[in-house]
Amino acid sequence: LTPLLPPIDHRNRGMRTRLGCLSHKSDSYNDFTAILPDKPNRALKRLSTEEATRWADSFDVLLSHKYGLAAFRAFLKTEFSEENLEFWLACEDFKKTRSAAKLASKAQRIFEEFIDVQAPREVNIDFQTRELTRRNMQEPSLTCFDQAQGKVHSLMEKDSYPRFLRSKIYTDLLSQTQRRLS
Numbered sequence: 001l002t003p004l005l006p007p008i009d010h011r012n013r014g015m016r017t018r019l020g021c022l023s024h025k026s027d028s029y030n031d032f033t034a035i036l037p038d039k040p041n042r043a044l045k046r047l048s049t050e051e052a053t054r055w056a057d058s059f060d061v062l063l064s065h066k067y068g069l070a071a072f073r074a075f076l077k078t079e080f081s082e083e084n085l086e087f088w089l090a091c092e093d094f095k096k097t098r099s100a101a102k103l104a105s106k107a108q109r110i111f112e113e114f115i116d117v118q119a120p121r122e123v124n125i126d127f128q129t130r131e132l133t134r135r136n137m138q139e140p141s142l143t144c145f146d147q148a149q150g151k152v153h154s155l156m157e158k159d160s161y162p163r164f165l166r167s168k169i170y171t172d173l174l175s176q177t178q179r180r181l182s
Contacts, residue, residue, distance in 0.1 A: 049177040056165050059157040063088075071173060075164045083121035084152050084160070087114040091149040095142050107140035115148060125151050 047067050055062040055071075062068040069085075076082040090110050097103050114123050115133050125133075129148050136144035164170055 047173075047177055049174065052170075052174050052177050055170075059153075059161045062161070062164075071169055072161075072164055075167050075169045076160060078167075078169070079160065079163070081160060083114065084123055084156050086121060087123045088149055088152055088156070090114065091145045094145065097142065103142070104140050107137060107144055110145065111137055115145075123148070123152050124155065 051065065052068075055065060055068045062072055073082060073085055076085050087110070090113075094106055094110060097106055111119075111133065113119055114121055115125070115130060116122070117130070125148050129151050133145060133148045
């Protein structure tokens, strides 16, 4: 006899997909190389041990380096918290907006994606910061996300960054660059 299976609930398909992804997440050097901006082998040949070691000097040094950013993003994906970095990067891009016409629409898109309650990639900020940002949206300016961006930067710097420096992604990357020297 074949056991009866419950009817398929298509509303849960997204949840099954997300849960299925859990088995594919890992904290490894190979995950980092898969998302490098260039071809992985060429990129790693260009990355020196000194550069990778400098990422431990400060969080901002890490964020300002193309491969440091890629490694940190790969690490955040293993922790299911890449929305923090994506929000920070969206704010950095937003600050470069020169067209007044695009300013409001870009601000709205960022707010709906990251700030609004139940946003698809909602960042973890306090109620006061969320409300201040909501008020700033009434007249968007290049600084309307500054407080929220600062909170997210601080959260990543104090929480995710120290774990990244201890992660297998980072330690494997350092080992790879050092092996090239031997």
